[in-house]
Amino acid sequence: MIKVEGIHKSFGKVHAVRGVSFDAPDGKITGLLGPNGAGKSTTLRVLYTVLRPDAGRATIDGADVVTQGLDARRRIGALPHGAGLYPHLTARENVAYYARLCGIDAASIDERVEDIIGLLEIGGFADRRTKGFSQGQRTKVALARSLVHDPQNIILDEPSNGLDVMATRSLRDLILKLKDAGRCVLFSSHVMQEVAALCDDICIIANGKVAIDDSADGIRRRTGCDDLEDAFVKAIQMVDPA
Amino acid sequence: MMRTLLTVFRKEVLDNVRDRRTLVSALIMGPLFGPMLFAFMINLSIERSLEDAERVIELPVIGAERAPNLRRYLESRNIDVVDGPADRAAALDAVANGTHDIVLVIPEEFGEQFTKAVPARVEVIADRSNTQADRLARRARTALHAYSGELASIRLSARGVSPLAMRPLNIDDVDVSTPSGRSAILLGMMSYFLIFAMLMGGMYLAIDTTAGERERGSLEPLLALPVTRNQLLLGKVAATCVFMALSLGLSLGSFYVALKFMPLDELGMTPNFGPLTVGAAFLVLAPFILLGAAVMTLVASFTKSYREAQTWLSGVLLAPTLPILIVSILTLRPRLEFMFVPSLSQHLLLVDMVKNKPLDPLHVAISVCSTLLLGGLLTWICARLYRREGLLG
Numbered sequence: 001m002i003k004v005e006g007i008h009k010s011f012g013k014v015h016a017v018r019g020v021s022f023d024a025p026d027g028k029i030t031g032l033l034g035p036n037g038a039g040k041s042t043t044l045r046v047l048y049t050v051l052r053p054d055a056g057r058a059t060i061d062g063a064d065v066v067t068q069g070l071d072a073r074r075r076i077g078a079l080p081h082g083a084g085l086y087p088h089l090t091a092r093e094n095v096a097y098y099a100r101l102c103g104i105d106a107a108s109i110d111e112r113v114e115d116i117i118g119l120l121e122i123g124g125f126a127d128r129r130t131k132g133f134s135q136g137q138r139t140k141v142a143l144a145r146s147l148v149h150d151p152q153n154i155i156l157d158e159p160s161n162g163l164d165v166m167a168t169r170s171l172r173d174l175i176l177k178l179k180d181a182g183r184c185v186l187f188s189s190h191v192m193q194e195v196a197a198l199c200d201d202i203c204i205i206a207n208g209k210v211a212i213d214d215s216a217d218g219i220r221r222r223t224g225c226d227d228l229e230d231a232f233v234k235a236i237q238m239v240d241p242a
Numbered sequence: 243m244m245r246t247l248l249t250v251f252r253k254e255v256l257d258n259v260r261d262r263r264t265l266v267s268a269l270i271m272g273p274l275f276g277p278m279l280f281a282f283m284i285n286l287s288i289e290r291s292l293e294d295a296e297r298v299i300e301l302p303v304i305g306a307e308r309a310p311n312l313r314r315y316l317e318s319r320n321i322d323v324v325d326g327p328a329d330r331a332a333a334l335d336a337v338a339n340g341t342h343d344i345v346l347v348i349p350e351e352f353g354e355q356f357t358k359a360v361p362a363r364v365e366v367i368a369d370r371s372n373t374q375a376d377r378l379a380r381r382a383r384t385a386l387h388a389y390s391g392e393l394a395s396i397r398l399s400a401r402g403v404s405p406l407a408m409r410p411l412n413i414d415d416v417d418v419s420t421p422s423g424r425s426a427i428l429l430g431m432m433s434y435f436l437i438f439a440m441l442m443g444g445m446y447l448a449i450d451t452t453a454g455e456r457e458r459g460s461l462e463p464l465l466a467l468p469v470t471r472n473q474l475l476l477g478k479v480a481a482t483c484v485f486m487a488l489s490l491g492l493s494l495g496s497f498y499v500a501l502k503f504m505p506l507d508e509l510g511m512t513p514n515f516g517p518l519t520v521g522a523a524f525l526v527l528a529p530f531i532l533l534g535a536a537v538m539t540l541v542a543s544f545t546k547s548y549r550e551a552q553t554w555l556s557g558v559l560l561a562p563t564l565p566i567l568i569v570s571i572l573t574l575r576p577r578l579e580f581m582f583v584p585s586l587s588q589h590l591l592l593v594d595m596v597k598n599k600p601l602d603p604l605h606v607a608i609s610v611c612s613t614l615l616l617g618g619l620l621t622w623i624c625a626r627l628y629r630r631e632g633l634l635g
Binding site for chain 2: 049052080103146149
């Protein structure tokens with residue numbers, strides 16, 4: 001369960017996030033939708049504690065991301081945008097490194113790594129060094145890495161970027177599996193169709209503010225647009241510019 | 243805490259052992275470059291010093307037929323007289339454009355002046371800016387002076403004056419340097435090569451800790467893990483230190499082997515560089531490892547990319563030479579306050595070891611403590627910087 005309450009974040013003169021609030025409950029998929037530069041990544045970075053909010057607060061299962069950062073991180077599996085792997089390590093070693101850092105006890109690491117490799121279907125290339133992996137392979141390994149400690153909350157920043165149809169589809173299946181297992185999944189995207197197909201809740205962000213936070217049907221109703229893309233554009237226009 | 247640190251450390255070691263670039267710079271470049279350059283320089287200076295006395299040189303002479311005795315004298319001193327250019331103008335040209343290194347001109351009036359016993363003029367034409375030519379010119383000049391001196395003695399004796407009247411002073415040089423001491427001048431450079439190799443060994447790891455991870459995009463997911471940044475940084479610095487120590491050990495080993503094969507005795511040098519000194523040198527230099535690792539990590543953490551970090555760190559590689567250079571130029575003797583200056587204190591202690599002088603325990607203690615303290619302080623600053631948001635770029 002992720003709660004975001006009025007967070008603000010500025011970089012110099014740029015006020016990137018201006019009072020964003022939303023909830024991402026367990027057992028649901030929440031989509032953070034918005035055009036490029038809307039403040040999605042900044043919001044997610046605050047949630048996985050690499051950025052500190054200037055104001056407002058956010059909690060992960062009740063753990064404050066600022067004051068209880070370590071606790072909050074224990075409950076998160078994060079896939080940052082463009083996450084990179086260690087090219088000299090095999091996919092399995094990349095995953096096992098994170099497993100060890102997450103404190104999984106030595107006896108069960110191999111088993112856990114094997115499980116996650118199975119779940120993400122990366123067994124075919126698990127023992128190859130990741131140098132030269134395709135974007136799809138890299139994303140899968142990065143995802144396996146961030147899920148290895150079986151986190152309750154999963155934060156994915158534009159996970160489908162650069163993926164082909166097959167990879168996107170298996171990513172979608174995985175996200176649904178995580179939802180069925182009662183996890184809280186929060187992911188960002190700038191593709192309306194992708195979010196609509198997957199999310200229970202959609203939070204549209206523009207200019208660092210929440211334009212609308214509702215289900216796909218709710219958004220259609222409130223914007224008066226049947227077509228989701230039109231609804232998206234209309235919702236963005238509802239936010240006053242910075 | 244320790245477990246995370248160890249995990250990071252082990253991963254960094256594995257990752258870098260598989261990285262050819264790191265391996266080459268840590269295990270080959272640093273350890274071999276120094277001793278090889280060193281062997282080359284020492285062999286060069288040995289060749290030069292031998293050359294001066296024994297090698298037969300060729301001396302183009304204009305008008306050799308006017309001074310047959312001088313010719314015989316020069317030939318007795320391993321100087322082969324050969325025909326020079328046609329005239330003086332041609333000789334000047336030939337020396338200026340490098341056809342000849344040196345030309346001796348014996349003018350037409352030589353015989354007449356010689357017979358009258360007035361100073362007979364000879365000309366040595368050489369290019370002083372050319373060190374090779376200058377050495378030849380010096381040999382020619384020395385031989386001419388000696389010839390002139392011998393003639394003077396003969397002329398004085400012929401007039402019933404003792405040639406000893408020409409030598410009011412009898413100057414003797416007494417050299418108190420020991421063979422080990424003489425080697426210290428040349429081997430003083432060794433400490434810099436060792437520090438250089440040590441830094442090279444950890445350079446790529448230091449870059450990787452910040453700029454490398456950032457550029458690869460692996461830093462952000464790493465920071466999102468339930469570990470503290472201190473643990474990550476310390477694990478990485480520890481791995482950097484291990485590679486630096488490895489590089490230092492290998493360099494000392496390769497110096498040890500190289501010195502065995504160098505004909506240093508011919509230069510009157512017997513450096514004290516046995517296995518025991520090698521071990522002691524490692525211990526004296528080891529405190530610099532932490533300092534070097536911290537400085538490199540610190541510098542790399544301010545850079546925006548791998549390439550930028552590489553550029554800056556090449557500068558860092560040169561920094562430890564500065565105090566060594568200043569002290570060498572001013573030929574300052576080891577003093578207590580020098581022991582507070584990292585790289586300089588290690589250099590001075592190493593020079594003393596090679597000279598086979600007993601080390602002052604206080605000097606060693608100050609050198610070790612001050613270097614370690616500074617290294618610790620800089621590591622702490624690195625850890626502070628690793629916590630800032632700007633780390634992600």
